[in-house]
Amino acid sequence: MRRTSLEGQKPSPSEDSKRSAEHSSSVQDSSPHSETHQEYLGGVKPFAQETTPKAQPVLATCSVPSFTLDESYTSRDDDEVEAVPAFFPLADSHQRASATPATDETKTHLPSPPNTTQETPIEAFSQAAQRIAPCLMPPPRLPQSLSKPSAAASMRVPTSGPLPNRSRPSASVPKKGNLLLPSNTITTPNARNKVLLAPGHSPLDWAHLARTHPNLSGVPCFQRVTPSMLAWHDGRPNREPGAPVDAKTGKRARKPAWSAYQGKVYNITPYLPFHPGGEGQLLLAAGKDGGKLFMEAHPWVNWENMLGECVVGIMVSEPADDMEHGASLEDMD
Ligand code: HEM
Known part of the structure; x- marks a missing residue:
């Protein structure tokens, strides 16, 4: 009760009339339909000519x-x-x-x-x-049972029922046609035939070795490799007379293993113990072009990058072929 509180202060008569005038003018201003307010808006009464506002009865109107x-x-x-x-x-x-x-x-x-x-x-x-x-009112709150679970709640482990992705695949996954293998066919965790590499022969170890040894080719300079040269470097024991013998084992030493890929010849010997697929697999490509086998096993592997320090040279044709080829060219002249 604003008016009651003003009356309770018992101001002087002059103050009282001034305050009641102020109060009535503020109430009029709050009413958009008041005459005084419209006149002010229209600029009819300039400020200089404005007289002391008179108290008027307050109407019980509301701006809302x-x-x-x-x-x-x-x-x-x-x-x-x-x-x-x-x-x-x-x-x-x-x-x-x-x-x-x-x-x-x-x-x-x-x-x-x-x-x-x-x-x-x-x-x-x-x-x-x-x-x-x-549209101005906030939407009513849904009961907790009907409202959607929050993102945090969906990440929590459910308190009842089976745990997600924890049941046995054979029990939870339906087997339809040949799309899904029966669960008992996946028996080994090493499904990609990777071998257990010896300590110090991880891919990172190979990367370090290749970085710190600028030449792993086993030859002093870039070679022109003929098919017969490539075939001789097959990584097998050297059975030729007078071949060196391994001092440790007493057996004949192995020949270096070379393999060709896209016209370049690589010495794959130092990489043998580092090959994740095993030495035996890698030796299948020794002494010949290994591009086909390589692409069948892992086309995503970058041969050139991994064996960049092992380049022996490039493939060339046999000298006899050159002579035959040259003779035929002369015949054409
Ligand atoms: C001389 C070039 C070769 C290089 C640089 C090389 C490199 C590699 C690398 C890096 C892997 C691991 C692949 C991965 O983890 O994704 C691998 C795996 C393997 N490689 Fe080779 N490889 C070579 C030649 C060969 C050849 C000629 C064969 C087959 C005759 C072969 C058979 C395999 C197999 C069976 C695996 C294990 C399975 C797999 O990872 O897919 N690799 N090789």
Whole structure:
């Protein structure tokens, strides 16, 4: 009760008249339909000619249109209306300024209010506000059982029922045709035939070795390798008379293993203990062009990068072929 509190302070008569004048002018300003307010807006009364505003009876009007619709609340005290907070949009916001005011015309199109004799003022307010501007009200909260689980809740381990991806594949995965293998066919964890490499022979160890040894080819300079030369370097024990014998084992020493790939010849001997597929597999390509076998095993592996320091030379044809070829060219002349 603003007026009551002002009266309780018992100001002097001159102050009292000044305050009541201020109070009445502020109340008029808050009403968009007040005469004084419209005159100010229209510029009819310039500030210099403005006289002391006179106290006028305060009408029980409200700037919030929702209260004017419900007739059961029109008789309420003005202070009661002010006590209800107009929380959104704010009084000076753009939304409120651009909103269509509730004129008599819009009132006629609105549905008739329900019987609100049993409702509390707050319930009636929220219902009336929802009818007028439902988009301005926050959505009602769903009960917890109906609402969607949060992202964090979906990542938690469920407290009941089977754990996800923990049951045996044979029991949970249906077997349809040949698309899925029976679970008992995958018996080994080493499905790609990789071998157990000796300590110090991992791919990283090979990368380090290749980086620190500039020449792993086993030859002093770039070679022109003929097919017969390539075939001799097959990595097998050298059985030729006078061949060197391995000092450790006492057996004949192995010949170097060369393999050709896309016209280049590589010494694959130093890489043998590093090959993830095993020495035996790699030796299958020794003494010949290994491109076909290599592409069948792992086309994604970069041969040139891995064996860049092992390049022996390039493939050339046999000298006899050259002579035959040269003779035929002379014949053509
Ligand atoms: C001389 C060139 C070769 C190089 C540089 C080389 C390199 C490699 C590398 C890096 C892997 C591991 C692949 C991975 O983990 O994805 C591998 C695996 C393997 N390589 Fe080779 N390889 C060569 C030649 C060969 C040849 C000629 C054969 C077959 C005759 C062969 C058969 C295999 C097999 C069976 C595996 C294990 C299975 C797999 O990883 O797919 N490799 N090789």
